[in-house]
Amino acid sequence: MAAVDWLMILHPFLAVVLVYPLIGVVVRLAVQTRARRVQKVKLPPTVGRDHSDLGSWLAAGVVVLVLIALFVVIATKTPFAEFEGGVARAMQLLLVLCGTSVSLLALWRCKLPILRLAFSLITWAGVLGLGAQPEVWRLSDNPFTPAFWQSHYWAGVGVTGLMLFSLGARAEIFRDIRIRRLHVTANVLAALLFLTQGLTGTRDLLEIPLSWQKSTIYQCDFDAMTCPSDSN
Ligand code: HEM
Numbered sequence: 041m042a043a044v045d046w047l048m049i050l051h052p053f054l055a056v057v058l059v060y061p062l063i064g065v066v067v068r069l070a071v072q073t074r075a076r077r078v079q080k081v082k083l084p085p086t087v088g089r090d091h092s093d094l095g096s097w098l099a100a101g102v103v104v105l106v107l108i109a110l111f112v113v114i115a116t117k118t119p120f121a122e123f124e125g126g127v128a129r130a131m132q133l134l135l136v137l138c139g140t141s142v143s144l145l146a147l148w149r150c151k152l153p154i155l156r157l158a159f160s161l162i163t164w165a166g167v168l169g170l171g172a173q174p175e176v177w178r179l180s181d182n183p184f185t186p187a188f189w190q191s192h193y194w195a196g197v198g199v200t201g202l203m204l205f206s207l208g209a210r211a212e213i214f215r216d217i218r219i220r221r222l223h224v225t226a227n228v229l230a231a232l233l234f235l236t237q238g239l240t241g242t243r244d245l246l247e248i249p250l251s252w253q254k255s256t257i258y259q260c261d262f263d264a265m266t267c268p269s270d271s272n
């Protein structure tokens with residue numbers, strides 16, 4: 041495999057090795073937190089705090105994972121000499137990447153509700169801004185087509201938004217029963233989206249050819265599922 045292929049599998053590798061195991065632990069602690077509070081099951085009082093702490097790492101981890109995927113997709117689509125918009129656009133996109141990372145860091149650290157709201161939105165806007173670039177494969181942008189609902193991109197940025205909501209509203213989830221209910225509903229959806237990401241991610245991994253295979257594979261017609269040699 042060439043260096044660029046190793047770069048391409050950085051995102052799936054981190055998802056499998058870091059993010060999915062963390063999802064398992066966070067969901068397990070979530071079930072225990074609820075069982076302790078609602079059914080008064082005898083469990084250590086630390087389960088809620090542990091869920092929240094590891095949940096924060098999960099939320100930040102998902103944002104970083106998505107930023108890595110977007111960076112790799114945009115940076116490796118064409119050789120640098122053919123990069124659309126040249127150095128000026130590359131610099132602009134790097135600035136957005138840095139700004140989004142700084143905003144995530146600020147969201148992690150700040151306490152004031154209005155700042156947490158602002159930094160969650162800025163971080164999500166950064167992810168969406170990078171995702172809107174033409175280099176990013178989004179399957180379909182039309183929610184009225186089945187392809188949109190099978191898109192690894194749209195479910196990915198959707199679940200990132202849900203994670204940012206939990207990270208930003210951490211203090212309120214502890215304090216306010218209505219926000220906690222909203223959190224549970226949002227994160228049942230997030231858990232389902234994580235499941236679909238596992239499926240669509242492995243599908244994409246199967247479909248994307250290695251760098252040295254691209255020139256041949258991309259001669260195939262992906263809709264008709266035929267390759268030039270088929271018609272011989
Ligand atoms: C797949 C992801 C997640 C699921 C399924 C989930 C689910 C839950 C559930 C079921 C509860 C218990 C609610 C209750 O007692 O009625 C809970 C509590 C909570 N969650 Fe999550 N959650 C997830 C991710 C997160 C993340 C990413 C964060 C924060 C960054 C977070 C922060 C909290 C907090 C602060 C509480 C309150 C804990 C307490 O009352 O002691 N959760 N969550």
Ligand code: HEM
Nearest residue numbers: 048051052055106109112192193196237238241242244245
């Ligand atoms: C936490 C779960 C995940 C999220 C939120 C997520 C999100 C994303 C996003 C936003 C992109 C960029 C858009 C695109 O090219 O489609 C992407 C790319 C990609 N993802 Fe995921 N993903 C997740 C898990 C996975 C898993 C488990 C795999 C495979 C095992 C995977 C494989 C890929 C592949 C092959 C790409 C294309 C480009 C690249 O390798 O960087 N993803 N992902």
